[in-house]
Amino acid sequence: MLSFFIIIIYLATGFLIPLIGLLKRKNSYIMALLASSIALIITIIAIPNVLFQGTIVKYMSGWPAPFGITLAVDSFNMIFISLATITNLMIVIYSKSRIKTWEVEYYSLLMLLFTGILGILHTGDLFNMYVFFEIMAISSYALVSFHKNKNALECAIKYLILGTFTSSFLLVGIALIYGITGTLTIANIAIIIASKKAIAVPIAFGLIFAGFAFKSSIAPFHYLKSDISQASMPQISAILASIVSMTAIYAILRLYFIIFNQIFIFNYILIVLGLLSMIIGSLMALKQKDILRMLGYSSIAQLGFVVLGFGMGAFVRQAYNAAIFHAINTVFIELLLFLTAGVLILKHNTSSLKELAGTGNKNKFLSIGFFVGAIANAGIPLTNGFASKWLLYTASLQINPIITLIAIFTSVITLAYSLKAYVVLFMSNTDTKKTILDKPTIIIITILISVCVALGIFYTAGLDISDISARSLLNRAQYIKEVLA
Amino acid sequence: MILNYTQYDSGIIALIFFTIIAILYHATKTKKFTGEKTTMYACGETVDSKDIDLAKNETYNTIINTLKLDLLSDAHSGKLDEYLFLVCTAAFIIIIILVLTW
Numbered sequence A: 001m002l003s004f005f006i007i008i009i010y011l012a013t014g015f016l017i018p019l020i021g022l023l024k025r026k027n028s029y030i031m032a033l034l035a036s037s038i039a040l041i042i043t044i045i046a047i048p049n050v051l052f053q054g055t056i057v058k059y060m061s062g063w064p065a066p067f068g069i070t071l072a073v074d075s076f077n078m079i080f081i082s083l084a085t086i087t088n089l090m091i092v093i094y095s096k097s098r099i100k101t102w103e104v105e106y107y108s109l110l111m112l113l114f115t116g117i118l119g120i121l122h123t124g125d126l127f128n129m130y131v132f133f134e135i136m137a138i139s140s141y142a143l144v145s146f147h148k149n150k151n152a153l154e155c156a157i158k159y160l161i162l163g164t165f166t167s168s169f170l171l172v173g174i175a176l177i178y179g180i181t182g183t184l185t186i187a188n189i190a191i192i193i194a195s196k197k198a199i200a201v202p203i204a205f206g207l208i209f210a211g212f213a214f215k216s217s218i219a220p221f222h223y224l225k226s227d228i229s230q231a232s233m234p235q236i237s238a239i240l241a242s243i244v245s246m247t248a249i250y251a252i253l254r255l256y257f258i259i260f261n262q263i264f265i266f267n268y269i270l271i272v273l274g275l276l277s278m279i280i281g282s283l284m285a286l287k288q289k290d291i292l293r294m295l296g297y298s299s300i301a302q303l304g305f306v307v308l309g310f311g312m313g314a315f316v317r318q319a320y321n322a323a324i325f326h327a328i329n330t331v332f333i334e335l336l337l338f339l340t341a342g343v344l345i346l347k348h349n350t351s352s353l354k355e356l357a358g359t360g361n362k363n364k365f366l367s368i369g370f371f372v373g374a375i376a377n378a379g380i381p382l383t384n385g386f387a388s389k390w391l392l393y394t395a396s397l398q399i400n401p402i403i404t405l406i407a408i409f410t411s412v413i414t415l416a417y418s419l420k421a422y423v424v425l426f427m428s429n430t431d432t433k434k435t436i437l438d439k440p441t442i443i444i445i446t447i448l449i450s451v452c453v454a455l456g457i458f459y460t461a462g463l464d465i466s467d468i469s470a471r472s473l474l475n476r477a478q479y480i481k482e483v484l485a
Numbered sequence B: 001m002i003l004n005y006t007q008y009d010s011g012i013i014a015l016i017f018f019t020i021i022a023i024l025y026h027a028t029k030t031k032k033f034t035g036e037k038t039t040m041y042a043c044g045e046t047v048d049s050k051d052i053d054l055a056k057n058e059t060y061n062t063i064i065n066t067l068k069l070d071l072l073s074d075a076h077s078g079k080l081d082e083y084l085f086l087v088c089t090a091a092f093i094i095i096i097i098l099v100l101t102w
Helices: A002-021 A029-055 A074-097 A103-122 A128-148 A150-181 A185-194 A200-216 A223-229 A233-259 A265-288 A291-312 A319-346 A364-378 A384-399 A401-427 A438-459 A459-474 A476-484 B007-028 B059-068 B070-076 B078-099
Strands: A057-059 A069-071 B039-042 B045-049
Touching: A002 A029, A002 A074, A002 A103, A029 A057, A029 A074, A029 A103, A069 A074, A069 A103, A069 A185, A069 A476, A074 A103, A074 A233, A074 A319, A074 A438, A074 A459, A103 A128, A103 A233, A103 A291, A103 A364, A103 A476, A128 A185, A128 A223, A128 A233, A128 A319, A150 A200, A150 A223, A185 A233, A185 A265, A185 A476, A200 A233, A200 B078, A223 A233, A223 A291, A233 A291, A233 A319, A233 A459, A233 A476, A265 A291, A265 A364, A265 A401, A265 A476, A265 B070, A291 A319, A291 A384, A319 A364, A319 A384, A319 A438, A319 B039, A364 A384, A364 A401, A364 A438, A384 A401, A384 A438, A384 A459, A384 B070, A401 B059, A438 A459, B007 B045, B059 B070
Parallel strands: none
Antiparallel strands: A057 A069, B039 B045
């Protein structure tokens, strides 16, 4: 019940920051920090409730489903809600010393972006999901342009056009579903649609999938991802590559498992798109001369592992656990890589590998941070990336060894470009002065390093959480029963 | 059971990993870079160390050329009209597959 307040807190802060910012612009950071901290505390308090009580449902304005808007939280979305609130707090703290102008607009947009993310993660209503999706999308277009250079503006406009185009797919898909079922409550749609054999059902699902797939950047919907990563500020790229992508993946999976679970071919589509993302992402990353573009493509490859896992889950149950675990790991790894590289990028105002060569060679702490991120990204033992990738390899062996070979091949390529980036940034010789880190950045990077290593050593804890989450995802009947009760 | 990946396995992997790191560290710790060496001996060729720059794309040139990655790059042109076409085509193909197998 409590976690629903997070949406209100983020939304209210998003609108209050411009008002209070009129008095003193620096207040916007304090407000954002306060809201993010409260949201994280609420999430921590709400976790045991969800684990012990199962699906928690809230009917807005007291209108029961299917008449009103329903918010529903179970163990599956609780994982993503926790990741979102953690990411939000880290990004707010990281931004403190890096946003010197336009801070009111920045923090306001950041809060609205997370309102959209948390809304998608909470809602049990299809149209409500679309509304929150648009809040998330519009905030992200504005945040991409925040770098205030020509590239950022060009990229933001492209992102806006392509994003609006693909979100119209989503809207048409939802309209088709409403036409078939006459309801927008996800649980109620699931009951009505089970007895329908209309050809519009797979068309609607295809359109909804395309809308979310663009936001998540699964290949072949990934085209703008690297451009966005390069043009935006590193912390914004980190959000888009981690939690925004995972939120879109969550939406696809939630709708597939509750509403469209009779479309079995979709599991094969997920496997193919997962492999495609892994291959394209890792090979393109190998070619890049820009660190942010490289990390952008790398995030596509890691997302491919997650999608592959969910596709394989229909054949090997443990693959669901591995996919959820890899989704958790990917969020932390992407944050670590983008934020450590971001320190150098923002200091030297470039993301070109050639221009950044050796700029981090005097900073051992940043070097350790990037190294841990790089080896975790490639799936080297003792890191969280290894634990989840290993499970994905073993699961794929039971389906087809070719999938395993491709997965290992992409991991080797990942290691190649990650180490190249590491050597260039931290081992080249230059006369650059040591980059002084502020305390909040040190704390955030330390936490991220610790999580990446801790989840690699004590991976059983991560697997247990993933297993509980996967059980919730697969328990369609319970979700429908709880929401419609 | 192939997925029976236990804490014991992780311990062995960790032990091997740390042993390799320890051996490598021990083997290299006495060698100190003086900064005076400006040339490198590489398979019969003497290469100026300034020419060995990992930031340049040449590092993985053979792989990039062998795998024809330039063809893949061409599809990522940055042109909005091409991206619109590719995204629509991908969505159309997925919908066709879903409809045909319905």
